[in-house]
Amino acid sequence: MVLAPTMAAASHPEVSLPGSNFEIDTDANLKVDDPAPSIDWASVAETRKQDTASGPTDESFGQGSKEDTAVPSVVDGSIPPNKSDLKFFGVYQEGTTATGFLNLFWSRVQDPQGTTNMDFEFNQSSTLSSNGVTPVRTAGDLLIIYDLSQGGTNPQLFIRRWTGSAWGPATDLTASNLATGSINTSNIPAADSDGLGGQSARTFGEAQVKLSALFPNPNVCAGFGAAYLKSRSSDSFTAALKDFVPPVPVNISNCGSVKILKVDDAGTKLAGATFQLYADNAPVGGSRGAEDTLVAGKSCTTTLPTGSCTITAVLQGEYWVVETVVPPGHEGAADQHVTVTADSTVELTFVDPRQRGAILVTKLRKHVADGAGDHPHAGVDFTVNGVTKATDANGQACFDNLLFGSYTVHETTPANYQGEADKNVTVNNSASCADTPYAGETVTFTNTPLSKITVSFESQVPGGTAATIACTGLTATPPDGTPSAFDDTSETFQDLIPGTYTCTVVIDP
Known part of the structure; x- marks a missing residue:
């Protein structure tokens, strides 16, 4: 969660940086002490991580691990009695990386009666190193150092950057007014601990860092995806590492x-x-x-x-x-x-939008009265995708708003014409019927007018002769029920396409 800062006026002692609403209390605590827009740990949704409870499974860094150790050894159940046994740490981003603040807290089981040396490490990578716990370090990773002398109440905050093989030189953030911090000098009752449990004096500390100190170059992208807390055995940066709270995912980026x-x-x-x-x-x-x-x-x-x-x-x-x-x-x-x-x-x-196309149907017919060749045929119905349209005076009907794909074009053949079978058309050009020039799909149907032949026979002497009438390859309408009998007076053969037909009339001799 990122909260845009609105300057709050503190009515109790704080050491918060100018422009922040977050209460970094002189006597560090978690509850909100001032009216809105003041905020504190108990009122925000920070990223929080709890350490494994003290005992044989509580992880810590093994002997010899130091801050410059790229992959520190991890062991269980070896927290020394004279140093910090950590409980929780928390991270909360207030505002943007240009003008906002990074707020941090740590808590521990007891005050070790010595210096307090807490290091918050922020890693760009979330890939685990070979120890299976801490992330692989990348050049540019950050270490925010919280150092407090024995009995002191004003921690010093420093920042170091990973060079690729070791941590670089420390920059004093406190001296530059880029960071501040505090420790609790009085007990924090469990009711005011925001779930941490009661904290005795000097077992809870908080810090605040200007985010601009983490991202000095606004023209270079940087981001951190994991954070964890660790303690050192003394204020020497080369001192051995002891307890740590395992990494937790974060999202801090400019x-x-x-x-x-x-x-x-x-x-x-x-x-x-x-x-x-x-x-x-x-x-x-x-x-x-x-x-x-x-x-x-x-x-x-x-x-x-x-x-x-x-x-x-x-x-x-x-x-x-x-x-x-x-x-x-x-x-x-x-x-x-x-x-x-x-x-x-x-x-x-x-x-x-899915591309849509069109199909332009052209209907032609043979019509001797209009001259040789094919001619437009108006008034013929065609159906595409459930839509039926009649051809216009130009013998055309256009269907558009068709999604790309295959369509069947069906003709309702007019009476006395031989039609064509359905045709499949693939629409794969973006077009509409109104396009000039038209760029869609086209399909042509040609109809042939049909004819009929009627052959008649009549005896000039009533009852004098009889005949059979037959046309090769054709069936009369209605069918001749007695084709061999000399009883035909007239036969009709219809629905004939243009061609040459042979009819035979046999008159009873």
């Missing part, structure tokens, strides 16, 4: 991220969409222009099943998120403007 969800117009998640980040240079907002520049290395591609991807380690600022690769069968989405702040994730949804 950069943000952009999470993108990709769906189509039906809400289906999509993979294969690539997004690129552009810096929104002045003038900010409006629409992306030539002045806006590509941010190198800041892109991502969506995958299933989530249909999402995240652009990470983005410096604070104004940006355009641009879809540069569109999934097949979809239209790209418009650019979206985004404001990225430190230690936060902005979520955007891009909707790529």
